[in-house]
Amino acid sequence: MIAVDVMSGDNPPEAIIRGALKAVQELGVSVLLVGDSELIENYLKKIRFVDRRKVKIEHSSEVIGMHEVPTVACKKKKNASVMICTRLAGQKKAHGIFSPGNTGASLVSALMNIGRIEGVMRPGLVTYVPTLKGASILLDAGANLECTPEYLAQFAIMGEVFSSKVQKKKNPSVGILSVGEEKSKGNDLTLKTYEMLKDLDFNFVGNMEGYDIYDGDVDVIVCDGFLGNVVVKVTERVFKLTFEFVWQEIGYHLLQRIGFALGYPAIRKLNKKIDAREYGGAILLGLKGTMVVGHGNSDAVATYNGVRIADLMHKTKLNHAITERLVHFGLQRKGSADKE
């Protein structure tokens, strides 16, 4: 059962519901739609071909907006859709969550209501990174702006397990994002992380540079959330801007304009490929449930994929594997707090 927050996005709830129902129909997932129950009921009445036994509704009367301060909003709005989703997950009434909202609020409410996997110090935010060889993942993409080497070492292992279980990669490679490939290159944080990981028996490739991300030779890219957030945003913008730059250079040159028009289908295909909607959004790794946080502008496609990934994380017993792997490498924090 995946709880779907139909209220927190920029798009109308109907778009989110449509994506969730597609997941029910095509993947056989059960969903719990959280939001204005009257609105949801009305929408469902119009839908013919859906197995209603697999669709439940939970009413919520509040929404946390994109620009609200997460800690404040989560304390004040106990009945916000995202708070209800995480509460249901905490009570094991849902295995996973998709919420297209405020990432900070998703994180805070998850920490309040679900809690971390035992031994995990901080959840990491995973995002997919388009590469010439498919998709790698990067974490932390912004959940933890200040990190310790211990956090980063755990991110490395959690990311490795995700890549292997959810992306089905065999023996995925893991690298630390730094300023050079040599082991002596880096700042205090990355150098210490390197020391923690270098002797562990997994496919650790050491340091990597900003140049190396998109070649796709490294499956799991580890960095602190401040760096990760900037890198993800820079990448997204530069990809799109490149075509604006080209258009600027073309100016009124007719032949080049024709060329641009002819090549445009490829650009569209590329845009689709690097579109976060294909992956549903970013993933919070290290929680007791599974949680995918969509972009604010998530539509039916993003929702479908978000529900799919949240369900896949559950079905592949990802969290169990994370625990095992952390214990195996002695990277589990002892006596960890369950909830924050």
Next chain:
Amino acid sequence: MIAVDVMSGDNPPEAIIRGALKAVQELGVSVLLVGDSELIENYLKKIRFVDRRKVKIEHSSEVIGMHEVPTVACKKKKNASVMICTRLAGQKKAHGIFSPGNTGASLVSALMNIGRIEGVMRPGLVTYVPTLKGASILLDAGANLECTPEYLAQFAIMGEVFSSKVQKKKNPSVGILSVGEEKSKGNDLTLKTYEMLKDLDFNFVGNMEGYDIYDGDVDVIVCDGFLGNVVVKVTERVFKLTFEFVWQEIGYHLLQRIGFALGYPAIRKLNKKIDAREYGGAILLGLKGTMVVGHGNSDAVATYNGVRIADLMHKTKLNHAITERLVHFGLQRKGSADKE
């Protein structure tokens, strides 16, 4: 007089000399060519139209390679070309330097032989950033992997002065690269830097995101050298990769291939625009002389532009203006060491 290190690049010294001589001819700059004097003499004999009174030669017997460890190499190779360049600048026999080499070695030898502007804590590495509105600058691009808020505050002011004097921008805007635009967004380093800058009377726009860099609304982007290094490399790679991605999507589609071919001149023009050679390379700001550090693959074009910028920094009395501005804002470190 600009000292030109003709030996440290990947290209043959002749390419560097050619670029330096072009600066002599077109800009009237005097240059001091540092390298194998026999080789330089032989090359000069072949050139007819150059004012030999404006070209001096200084012999150097050693070179610091791209992959040598800067501190070790600078201590061992006292007669390396870059060491001689910085020594000449320290003795005021050259106002500025262009070296197409190991950035770390350039920095270390500059600190050994030239020293910082009084009151400047750390030199910052400036790189040009292509934007939709022209070029902004970003610093630090990798000279200081661990920074304090005081360093960043000085980078902000030094960058502002550079932008106004060398890029001739009026009242250039300065922003801190962070994870969001709100003043509450950031890590400990950026939040403290924000506090140091927010009440100063200059065009400070506060925090900016990874998305905002390439719009060109912020002229001077300030960040620590670790983040800056990664961002610059990510940008460079994504710009180039975008076309590889498009080509991948096009595959064997004939019409789209034709389109790509027709549009290619615009791509080439864009590549030229974002090419570091147009700016000569990166600039070390905060030294008593002026120093441009070219890419390893610098050619005649890069050298010409590097010499041009080093000379321009000198002629516009950039360092004097930096001192004045730091004193004005009370950001000068008292009792600073002259050399390291």
